[in-house]
Amino acid sequence: MNMLVPLAALLGIELEAITGRVRQAIIAYAIMGLFGLIAFGFLLIAGYLALADWLGAVPAALICAGVAIVLAFATFIVIQVSAARREREQAEKRRAAEASAFVTTATVTALPALWRSSALRNIALPAAAAAATFLFSRRRGKRTDE
Numbered sequence: 001m002n003m004l005v006p007l008a009a010l011l012g013i014e015l016e017a018i019t020g021r022v023r024q025a026i027i028a029y030a031i032m033g034l035f036g037l038i039a040f041g042f043l044l045i046a047g048y049l050a051l052a053d054w055l056g057a058v059p060a061a062l063i064c065a066g067v068a069i070v071l072a073f074a075t076f077i078v079i080q081v082s083a084a085r086r087e088r089e090q091a092e093k094r095r096a097a098e099a100s101a102f103v104t105t106a107t108v109t110a111l112p113a114l115w116r117s118s119a120l121r122n123i124a125l126p127a128a129a130a131a132a133t134f135l136f137s138r139r140r141g142k143r144t145d146e
Helices: 004-010 015-055 055-115 117-139
Strands: none
Touching: 015 055, 055 117
């Protein structure tokens, strides 16, 4: 952490000004969050009182509790689904990285043997480089909005 201050000064970043702005933003958002929670609490109370006038105190309390349980269950399901999706995406990235590492290792291992062969060195490697250049240039030329 002590190395960041001279580095920030070297880059011309006024660390104190940034810290002050971040502190002000945190305080402002905390105050807004507190008032938002108070407003939400009063909305819940108003909803309960309206239900209590319409249906009675006990049914209104049961309806509020049931809605809270349903919302908690829905939140739990959303969290579980997103966690499973995140794990699946991480597994796919891991598999892709392992496959890439395997191909790289195989290529690096086979390269000295291929380099000893004069026919491969003079013909196949330039052809492979040309093919790779062609493939990479075609991939960059494709549009992503299709």
